[in-house]
Each structure stands twice: as structure tokens, then as C-alpha cells.
Amino acid sequence: MLIAAVILLLSIFWVELVRDFYHWLAHQWPTLYRLHGWHHRVFRPDLSVVSDTIYKEAHWYNDVPEALVMLTFGLLFWFTIAQFNLAYSWTGSAGSIYTLTFLVGAIARGAGVPKADELTDITHRPGDFTSIPGDLFVNKPYHWRHHFDNQNAYFCGTLTFLDKVLGTALSLKGKKIAVTGASGTLGLALLKYLHLSGAKITALTSSNQEITITNKEENIPVKTISWQVGKEQELLTELEKIDILIINHGINFHGQTSQEAIEKSYQINTFSSYRLMELFLSTVKTNQDIVRKELWINTSEAEVNPAFSPLYELSKRTLGDLITLKRLKAPCVIRKLILGPFKSNLNPIGIMSADWVAKQIVQGAKRDFRNIIVTINPLTYLAFPVKEFFVSNYFKFFTNK
Numbered sequence: 001m002l003i004a005a006v007i008l009l010l011s012i013f014w015v016e017l018v019r020d021f022y023h024w025l026a027h028q029w030p031t032l033y034r035l036h037g038w039h040h041r042v043f044r045p046d047l048s049v050v051s052d053t054i055y056k057e058a059h060w061y062n063d064v065p066e067a068l069v070m071l072t073f074g075l076l077f078w079f080t081i082a083q084f085n086l087a088y089s090w091t092g093s094a095g096s097i098y099t100l101t102f103l104v105g106a107i108a109r110g111a112g113v114p115k116a117d118e119l120t121d122i123t124h125r126p127g128d129f130t131s132i133p134g135d136l137f138v139n140k141p142y143h144w145r146h147h148f149d150n151q152n153a154y155f156c157g158t159l160t161f162l163d164k165v166l167g168t169a170l171s172l173k174g175k176k177i178a179v180t181g182a183s184g185t186l187g188l189a190l191l192k193y194l195h196l197s198g199a200k201i202t203a204l205t206s207s208n209q210e211i212t213i214t215n216k217e218e219n220i221p222v223k224t225i226s227w228q229v230g231k232e233q234e235l236l237t238e239l240e241k242i243d244i245l246i247i248n249h250g251i252n253f254h255g256q257t258s259q260e261a262i263e264k265s266y267q268i269n270t271f272s273s274y275r276l277m278e279l280f281l282s283t284v285k286t287n288q289d290i291v292r293k294e295l296w297i298n299t300s301e302a303e304v305n306p307a308f309s310p311l312y313e314l315s316k317r318t319l320g321d322l323i324t325l326k327r328l329k330a331p332c333v334i335r336k337l338i339l340g341p342f343k344s345n346l347n348p349i350g351i352m353s354a355d356w357v358a359k360q361i362v363q364g365a366k367r368d369f370r371n372i373i374v375t376i377n378p379l380t381y382l383a384f385p386v387k388e389f390f391v392s393n394y395f396k397f398f399t400n401k
């Protein structure tokens with residue numbers, strides 16, 4: 001029975017993979033794009049249809065051939081499984097039967113059958129976005145970005161698996177990204193890798209210096225804005241224009257326990273980050289904001305592991321829990337950066353290099369990981385997801401709907 005279920009799920013996963021690969025290929029191979037391009041001519045940014053004729057044509061030129069390719073490979077899967085003479089080989093046909101529903105839907109839309117679009121084309125229906133882009137499954141906000149954010153990303157149709165593998169589950173190209181703690185070790189490294197990914201970067205710093213990043217011995221000046229803890233509100237106009245805000249500033253008073261150290265730790269690490277988070281979330285207003293805007297917040301693996309600095313751990317854990325709470329109903333994606341020890345002004349004995357950590361963060365974001373863990377401590381990869389799962393569900397249970 002278990003084998004039957006595994007074969008059945010694998011056959012569906014396989015045809016979905018074929019669909020997404022076909023879509024990816026259509027964007028690499030001009031001959032295939034001549035067919036697929038019809039699909040990109042159909043919709044306006046509010047997902048209303050440009051013309052009924054183009055809508056129908058697009059199904060004959062794109063959706064029907066796509067479903068036929070899926071069906072061919074689905075049948076090939078079934079044929080291959082049948083060679084093993086297993087008791088449940090017939091479950092290998094599930095992918096082909098599943099594909100037939102898409103083929104029938106595409107033919108019905110192409111033929112202009114009434115209501116076929118409403119019933120079968122759910123990622124292209126006009127109307128407000130009621131959720132943020134899906135994580136494991138493609139929803140309308142996720143797919144919208146393929147049409148109107150970057151056609152060379154967001155290729156998946158149902159499962160986001162292939163985009164995660166290819167690193168096309170989030171496009172940073174052209175995104176306006178601001179980073180706090182910009183003059184710090186990780187801040188500078190993040191700015192560099194975001195710039196290399198095609199983002200338009202802004203440095204937010206509490207210092208008075210103009211920020212410059214260095215890449216291959218070339219100095220690149222960065223748009224720099226000064227801000228101070230407690231004066232987050234002054235950044236509102238700027239944050240309205242920003243697509244992704246990375247809250248990265250932080251301080252570590254190590255073994256101190258004075259009232260001043262406690263208050264400063266919480267003000268800098270927790271409350272200024274929390275205020276910036278609320279301020280940025282208040283700028284998410286339109287459909288486009290829901291899918292383009294994101295918050296990435298650097299909490300640290302101190303959320304689940306010792307950082308040998310109790311005050312630092314307390315302030316970062318509180319921040320981590322506040323993010324978990326806010327994520328339950330957040331109007332846009334909020335990512336946590338869960339980092340292990342790297343060498344910086346804050347941690348001169350850190351083991352990893354900030355450059356390597358920043359590169360992993362950017363790669364993790366492109367794979368749409370909502371919790372980006374970069375550490376040398378294997379326990380964190382286990383402990384953090386478990387902690388996040390239980391805390392998140394506990395918060396969900398005891399918060400108002």
C-alpha cells in the first residue's frame with residue numbers, strides 16, 4: 001500500500017516537474033518561446049484579459065502543447081514503472097490521469113467554454129491578492145511575479161520545487177533593497193551581493209559616513225541614508241519606496257548586566273528592529289506591494305543556541321518571538337536570518353567569514369527560504385525549525401483570528 005502511494009505521488013510530482021521544466025525551457029529557447037509568448041500577451045497587471053481572441057489562442061499555442069508534453073512524459077513514467085511488474089504498477093498512471101484534467105481544461109478555455117476560465121485557471125483570476133506568495137505551492141501572488149516582476153524567474157506552476165532548485169523563487173533584479181547596520185561587517189557584504197544580484201541598494205547607517213562597497217578592487221558608492229535608533233518614523237517616506245528592507249543592525253554587550261547595557265540591548269536589537277518592522281509593514285498597501293515587498297530580519301542562532309552573551313541572547317530571542325508573532329498575519333513575506341558565528345566588529349572571534357555568510361543569505365532568499373539558516377552548528381538546522389514550528393502554532397492558537 002505504501003509503495004502504491006509513493007508511486008502515485010511520484011508520478012504526479014514527475015508531471016509537475018515536466019511542466020515546470022517545459023516552462024523554463026520556453027524562456028531559454030526562442031523557438032519554444034514563440035508558442036509560450038502567447039501566454040505572456042494575454043494579461044494586464046490587474047490580470048484582466050487583453051482580448052478574448054488572444055486568451056483563446058494562448059491556450060491552443062501554450063497550455064495545450066504543455067499538457068501534451070506532460071502527458072507524454074507521464075505515460076513514459078507509467079511504462080517505466082510497469083517494467084518492474086510490481087503489484088501496484090497501475091498507480092503509475094496517476095500522473096497521466098492528473099494531466100488529462102489540465103488538458104481538458106486547456107481545450108475548454110481554448111474553445112471558449114463558458115466558466116472554464118473561472119474553474120480551471122485559478123492563478124490568473126483578476127481581483128485583490130488575499131495572501132502572500134506561496135512557499136511550497138504556487139498561488140496567484142506567486143505566479144503574478146512571473147508575468148510582471150521578472151519573466152526569467154518564478155517558472156513553477158503548482159509546486160515551487162524547481163524554482164527553489166534553480167534559485168528562481170525570488171528575483172532580486174531591479175528590486176530596491178535597503179540594509180540597516182550598513183557600515184558593519186555583514187552589512188557591507190550583504191550590500192555587495194545584493195548589488196551583484198542586480199538590486200538597487202540603499203545603505204541605512206547610524207554613522208555619518210557615506211557607504212562604499214568594494215568588488216574586485218572597484219569601489220562602488222552606495223546611496224546612503226542616516227538614521228538613529230528611536231527616530232525610525234523619519235524613514236517612512238524612504239521605506240515607502242523600498243521593496244525589501246533588511247534589518248541587520250545589532251550590538252553585543254557581552255557579559256555586561258548594567259541597567260544601561262540592558263536598556264541599550266533591547267532598544268537597539270529588539271525595539272528599534274520591531275519599530276522598523278511595523279513601519280515597513282504599514283507601507284504594504286497594493287497588490288504589487290504584497291508580492292514585491294519583503295522584510296528580512298537578522299535575529300541570530302542565539303534564538304535557539306547559546307551565544308555566550310546572556311543579554312544579547314535575551315534581546316535577540318525577544319525579537320525572534322516578535323517576528324514569529326507578526327508573521328502570523330503579515331501582509332508581505334518576512335524572512336528570518338538565523339546566523340552562526342562569523343568574524344565581525346561585533347564578534348572578532350567568529351568562525352565563518354561575513355562575505356561567505358552574505359552570499360549564502362542571498363542564495364537562500366533566491367530559493368525563497370523563509371528562515372535562512374547559515375551556521376556551522378548542525379544543531380541549529382534541527383532545533384530552529386522545531387522551535388519555530390511549536391512557537392508559531394502556540395501563538396496562532398492563542399491569538400485572535
Ligand SMILES: NC(=O)c1ccc[n+]([C@@H]2O[C@H](COP(=O)([O-])OP(=O)(O)OC[C@H]3O[C@@H](n4cnc5c(N)ncnc54)[C@H](OP(=O)(O)O)[C@@H]3O)[C@@H](O)[C@H]2O)c1
Nearest residue numbers: 181182183184185186205206249250300341342344346347
Ligand atoms: N557576528 C556574528 O557572529 C553574528 C552572528 C549572528 C548574528 N549576527 C548579527 O548580524 C548583524 C550584523 O552584525 P555584524 O556581526 O556585522 O556586526 P558589526 O560589524 O558590528 O555591525 C553591526 C552594525 O550595527 C549597527 N549598529 C550598531 N550599534 C547601533 C546603534 N546604536 N544604532 C543603530 N545601528 C547600530 C552599526 O552599523 P551602522 O553604523 O551602519 O548603523 C554596526 O556597524 C547584527 O544584528 C548581529 O547581531 C552577528
